[in-house]
Amino acid sequence: MAGLFFTTLFGALSVAAFPGARQAAKPAPPAPPAINPAAPEVRILHVRGKVYMLVGAGGNITVQAGDDGVLLVDAGLAPMSGKVLAAIKTISDRPIRYIINTHVHPDHTGGNEAIAKAGSTIAGGNVVGDIGASAGNQATIIAFQTVLDRMSAPTGQQASAPEGAWPTDTYTTHEKKLYFNGEPIEIIHEPNAHTDGDSIVFFHKSDVISTGDIFVTNGYPIIDLSRGGNYQGIINALNHIIALSTPAAMQEGGTMIIPGHGRLCDQSDVVFDQEMLTIIRDRVQDMIRRGMTIEQVKAAQPTMDYDPRYAGNRPFWTKDMFIEAVYKSLSQKPPAGHP
C-alpha cells in the first residue's frame, strides 16, 4: 500500500484502502467494533474474516476470534494488559485460548502473564503438543523454544520474565500447525532474523500473516545481535513472507500483512521493504569488501535516500545503530536461511 495511507491507520480511508477486507469473507464478518472508551489507547482494526489488529499496546497484537474462542499473536506491554483485555472483550466474549509469541521482546510478551491468566486452555482434543502444568487455568502460550530459553534463563541485559509469562508450549522444528475457529493456522520459525526465536503466523482462511518485528513500518528493522538476530536473516524471512503471500489485481490488497509495529500492509509493502534492505545490504557489503571501517561506512551514509522515511523517529534505534548492526551482521557468516 502506498505512502498515501501512512497517516490514516484507523480512519475511513484505511478501510477504503482494503476493499477486499470486507468482501472476501462469506458470510459477511461482523462489523468492526467501536473503539472501547474504557481503553482509548488500544485501538481495533478489523483486518479480514475472523482477524483483527490491536494497536497501541506496544507491538501490534493480532486477534483471531470465533466459536472456539480467542487466539492472539503477541500480548503487548505488561502495563497495557487491562486495556488489551477490554479491547478483546469488545470483539468476543469467548475465552482466550492461545497466545502465540512472535519473539521474546517485552513489547510483545509483556502481557503474557495477565492475558493468559484471563483465559483458559482447551481441555480436549484440540490441544496440539504439550500444554504445561497449568492446563485449564490459563491460555496456552506458544513460542519457538529459544523464547522460553531466554525468558527462563536470561543472560546480559534482558530482565527475567515472571514464570507466568513463559511459553507453555514451545516448538523446535520448522513449523507448528493449529486448527482453530475453523481455520488452519501455521506458525513458522524464521531462523536468525530480528532475534533467534522469531515466528510468523499465517491465518490461511482469513489470508493474513502476522510478522512480528521481522517487518515493521515505523523505521529500519531492529537486528537484535545480542539475541541471535542477523541482517541477512531478516531479508531471508521477508523473502519467505513474499513467497507465502498473494497480491490481488494490480498488486494491491490480497494477503494482508500485520507488521510488528506500524500500519496494516499488503505484499507490495513487504516487497518495498525487502528491496530497500537488499540495496542497503549490497552497499554496505561493498564497503566492507573495500576495507572500510564502521566509522567510514557511517560517514558514507549508505542509507541516505531512505533516511527521510525511516531514520530518526526512534531514539532507541538510530540510523547509526542500524548501520552498525548491518555492518557487524554482514561481517559474520550468514545464517542458514529458511528450508
Ligand SMILES: [Zn+2]
Ligand atoms: Zn522486537
